[in-house]
Amino acid sequence: MAKFTHLKSKVIVIPNRNIDTDQIIPARFLKVTDKNGLGEALFSDWRYNSDGSVKPDFVLNQQQNQDAKIILAGDNFGCGSSREHAPWALTAWGINAVISTSFADIFRNNALKNALLPIVVNKDIHQSLFELVAQSPDSELSINLASQTLTIPRSTAVTFPIDSFAKNCLLTGVDQLGYILSHESLIEAYESTC
């Protein structure tokens, strides 16, 4: 599995609450049988006009954001469908972390399996991040997974919660299916009782 240890990057702000997976990647792009081309379709309906031309005002289309790896989003990011195409599209575009006050359960699980870090911060920190980026759009945030810290320029580092198993998997690249299969004798024992 892909690893995640640390990251330093500028921030793309998409302030909307409840950004659902139909916005992250509309269903018409789910007819693929592989993971190719999904980065192109990320936020497609917000990025492109009906005729396919680019919407220059949308943040993902702005030149200064092209190398940013962190999205700062409104509450409840990733609600809606179970499509893992959502984290696939985000990582294919170059995003490695999303910061919000909360994440939908299935999206969070899917993100953690794709080295896309869902970082939960409280409302005050969330608000201060929006203000920071509004004032200094080039501000870079630093994320350190081992210490679970988010370092904000001109502020103190804040810690963020993450499930310790997922953290260990991301730091060491543990293969989760391999972990499950290492318990095969217990699975067999369980099946024999059914």
Add this chain to the structure above:
Amino acid sequence: MSSNPLTLFEKIWHSHIVTQEPKSPAVLYIDLHLVHEVTSPQAFTGLRERGLKVRRPTHTLATMDHSIPTTPLSIPMADTQAAAQLQQLAENCEEFDIELYGMDSPMRGIVHVIGPELGRTQPGMTIVCGDSHTSTHGAFGALAFGIGTSEVEHVLASQCLLQHQPKTFQVNLSGKLGIGVSAKDIILALIAQIGIGGGTGHVFEYTGEAIRGLTMEERMTICNMSIEGGARAGMVAPDDTTFEYLAGREHSPKGIEWDKAIKSWKKLSTDGEAIYDQSITLDASSLEPMITFGTNPSMGLQITGRIPNPNNYSDPDKRHNLEDSLTYMELQPGQPLLGHPVDVVFIGSCTNGRISDLRLAAKVLEGRRVAENIRMLVVPGSQSVKIQAESEGLDQVFTEAGAEWREAGCSMCIAMNGDQVEPGQYAVSTSNRNFEGRQGKGARTFLASPLTAAATAVRGAISDVREMI
């Protein structure tokens, strides 16, 4: 364990833990894995790359629903990408020995419709699928939830999932529903109250007089949209209604096995002293038909209500959210929805595509015509539902009224199979999501019950079905 009072959820959870190491998620055994064409291909590729097999093909069932067209399947598919995806599923099922209700199966249909129909969905089971509406199966007292494609691969290979224990959330539904008010209105009212993230991290258990009075199909409608309230799963303790539904179905236990099953299923109910992490009570008798006005399922109101004014919201985030939604929907604060013109009416989906939904809609449409300005699509949730509806003459009612009668599939709920709402059009839909573009780029969705949808189709504008029955 018997001394410790447990909820329905906890009983199923504890009995499915294979092992759990310290500071690690549980290795949870999965009894039934439902597979469809859209979220499985990359998982099968993963198996092939690792040289793994499907551990328990008999615990696995596949069908085609999301990208399959609802026009007659004898017509060659115009969408070659969708055709290739369906072909890929057929090949994967062949290679890995999985039972497939494929293109020409008379039992094919939406995965959450056929699981119960076939009797594969049973109380006490753990059920997963790469689809968030897997919560539907919780209506049987199963623990059922949606998973991503990585997890689909995990279950295919190991029959297990790594899961952290979610919290429990009791949704107590008191009272009885009034005339013209249905299961869909209960779940839309609940989501309007708790919000789209209100159940995050939790599993709902629906209890109370109102849920006991509902049929299995109505309970499925409610459990189906638990995910729209943020809960991955929603459950109802099994009772006689559940057992009557399951009796005699193809995969239901038979003979002595049936008696044994009933005995164990009856033990699943939440113990009297068990404690939920959270609780809410909703009085079903006070509910009216519900309809959504915005761009997520929590933006709903009573059909006689008016659209809220963003200026009345003190939270600036909420205000902006509502303003954005109203801009997308081209609706005004304070406006009533009754009488608002509509272009499309869609009846179908895993929420409301079952035979009882079609019967309700047909009752409203019988002897009436779909208004000139409306395109109405009626899409059975499965081919079995289609056959049943046709045997009752419901297809005649729909086509004589001027509606289109289709083959089974997800259809207009998800706009990836040729059925979609055009940009700028308004649709009243019995499906589950009104997100921007969900039913087609630029499409504007009002979610409602089959009764409200049928009434709207007749009058050509959003209507209160209670004036028509």
